Amino acid sequence: MSFLHELRAARALRLPLLTWLAVALPSIFLHGPVPLYSTRTLAVAWEMWARGSYLVPLFNGAPYSHKTPLLPWLIHAGWAVGGVSDVWPRLLMVLLAGLVIVQSGLLAQRLLPQRPRIASGAAWGMVGLWYFVLFSWQVMYELPLAAAVLGGLLALCRRQGDGWRPGWIGLALAVGLGLLAKGPVALLHLGVPLLTARLWHPAARADGRRFARNATLAVLGGIALFALWLLPALLLGDPEYRHALLVTQTAGRIQHSFDHAEPWWWYLPVLLVLLAPWWWQAWWWRQVPALWRDPALRLPWMWLLGVLLLFSLISGKQAYYLLPDFPAFALLLAAAAERRPRLGWMPGLLLVALGALLVAAHFGWPPLPAEVQRSAALAGIALLLLGVALWRWRSLPAHAAGLLLAVATLHAAATPLLRAQYDLAPTAQVLARAARQGRPLGYLGVYQLQFHFAGRLQTPVAALDEADARQWARRHPQGLLVVESGHPAQTPAPLFQQPWRLRWLQVWPAEVWLGLPAQQRPLPPSAHSLRYQPR
Incomplete structure (x- = not known):
């Protein structure tokens, strides 16, 4: 496919892109970053920025093995130009989502150049997926990963003239960026299309050994790119960080997950909700046999079903883990709509x-x-x-x-x-003033960096269970302790309190909280068993 032909195809994607921007840009600024995902992501980027730790992500002052640094780096790039705020990170999410929308259309165009309506249909399909829309209004790691995965598939599906000429350097770059975006899971999202390439890619069917050799070299090249960050980060981190980064964060989620463990069938009902209302359409079900037989559409089928199967076998599950694979559904949706333009009711x-x-x-x-x-x-x-x-x-x-x-x-x-x-900014500002005065800060429960970015905190917040909190309050009587409570406090009153979900966040001077009678002392649910563990 010539560059001019692809440029003309990209012009057909302008309307879905502009529609997305016109709706998303006002929507994402209606309120502040939402806890806990957006506030945590911003806090990690802020800690790296404030402490100059640009290689090792930080969580409450400690090395953070759960995430890789591409998204914080992108946030830092905007902060270097315009200063630290939450404006650029949220704008970045809208732009990344727009990139994914355009990439989805371009992938459809490369797979089916003779059917240009499918390209714009795939872009519109992404615009109409409600979960993708809402997720794009959060500051999280899946959007950079989705852009990297689609970039790798676009490189794999590159055409020159009438033939397929995979861009192996582009694939290597996509693998490296995907690993930097979310870690080894990027190999799963890209690995399924690569391992099933003989079923859908003409170059793999024509010369399977050569294709496999080049694909292996490209993946190794991407891993080498990832190693340019990984090796220095391992040297700078402590032994616990090295073990967690190399072992726990991958093996710990595959079997007997320490985090978000669910049964194997969990994704099936979840997908029915995430892809609603598109899957419940008579026109869609009648098209499935024809879509399955179409050789050009074997990529989205293999990609979507293969990743779904593998993620179902992995113990740790979250709905947004499948977000980078939504373009496969959008492509199938566009192909079905091309066969029957008048959709269902x-x-x-x-x-x-x-x-x-x-x-x-x-x-x-x-x-x-x-x-x-x-x-x-x-x-x-x-x-x-x-x-x-x-x-x-x-x-x-x-x-x-x-x-x-x-x-x-x-x-x-x-x-x-x-x-x-x-909106936890009011509590965060109270803590920020105390931190500037040198007062220690504690949180009774599992602290998820809710206050770090909004308060621009530069000192750790002690995460405590009930027994630890009593000892901490004795050692730091001038400190402030944040506690969740089921009801607002009356007398004695905390220093500050605000609604939080269906509960109340209260900021207590440590000596006041410790001096309360045991039956009046506010505690979060199961406070005796809470332990600090970053997510």
């Missing part, structure tokens, strides 16, 4: 039902939090109008744009609740 019906529910909630049922109650009717009317529109216009672009607007509407309606229940 399920998205329209879903929005009408949600809209009617929100309008009813305005009158008292179902009961909603007070912050959402005020905006429920307006959001419900907007969803009703969108649902009727999707019933009338049933093309893939119309449905994708409508679902994107619906997600943005629900997100805007939930914004008052997010500001009231999830």
Whole structure:
């Protein structure tokens, strides 16, 4: 495929990209970073920046083996130009998601150059996946990984003239960036398409040995690129960090996971929710046999089903682990929609039902939090109008744009609740003032860096269970202890308290908290068994 031909194909992706930017940019700035994922990611980048630890990620002052440094580096690049704030990281997420949308369309174009509608359809498919949309409004590591995975597949599917000429250097670069984005899991996302290449890639069918040799060299080259960071980081880190980075973070998640362990079938019902409402369409199911037989579509089938199978066998599971593979579904969705441009009625019906529910909630049922109650009717009317529109216009672009607007509407309606229940900046500012005064800080429970970035904290916060907290308070009577409680404190009152989810965050002077009668002393659930463990 010539560069000019691919450039013309990219122009067809402008509308889904511009639609994405027009909706996502206002949405991501409606409220502050949401705990715990976004605040933790920002805090890790902040600690690296504040301490000058650009090779070893830090978590509460200690080396952090759970994450690799590509996303913090991208955040640092923006901070070096515009200063430290949460504006650039959130803008970065929207731009990375836009890159993934465009890459998905370009991958479809390379696989099916004779069917240009599928390229724009794949981009629209990504725009219309609600979980991808919401996830892109968080500051997390999966989007850089998704961009790296798609970059590797684009290199693998490179065409010259009428033939396939894989870009092995591009694949090596993608492997290296994927490893830097999320660690060894990048090899799984890219490994499935590579290991099944004989089923879908013409160059692999024509000369399997040569393809396998070049692919192996490219993967090794990517690992070598990753080693340029890994080896210095291992030397700078302590023995515990080295063991965790080399052993625990991979082996510990595969079998008997220490984190997010779930049964093998867990992803099946989860995917039905994440891919709704697209999978529940009569037109989609009728197209599956034809899509399965199409040689050009074997890549997304192998990619999606293979990764799903492997992740199902791995003990540790999270819904967002599959996010880098959503473009495979979007590509199949676009191919099915090309065969039957007039889509089904399920998205329209879903929005009408949600809209009617929100309008009813305005009158008292179902009961909603007070912050959402005020905006429920307006959001419900907007969803009703969108649902009727999707019933009338049933093309893939119309449905994708409508679902994107619906997600943005629900997100805007939930914004008052997010500001009231999830904005931890007030507590973070109290802790920041205390830290500047040299007062020690403690947290009763599992501390997840909720306050580090918002407070620009540069000293660790002691993570304590109940017994540790009593000892810590005796040693640091002038310190401040943060405690979660099921109800607001009255008398004596803490130094500061604010709502947090369905509970209350309270900041107590250590000596005051220690002096409370045992039955009045606020404790989080199961505080006696909590231990510090970063995620």
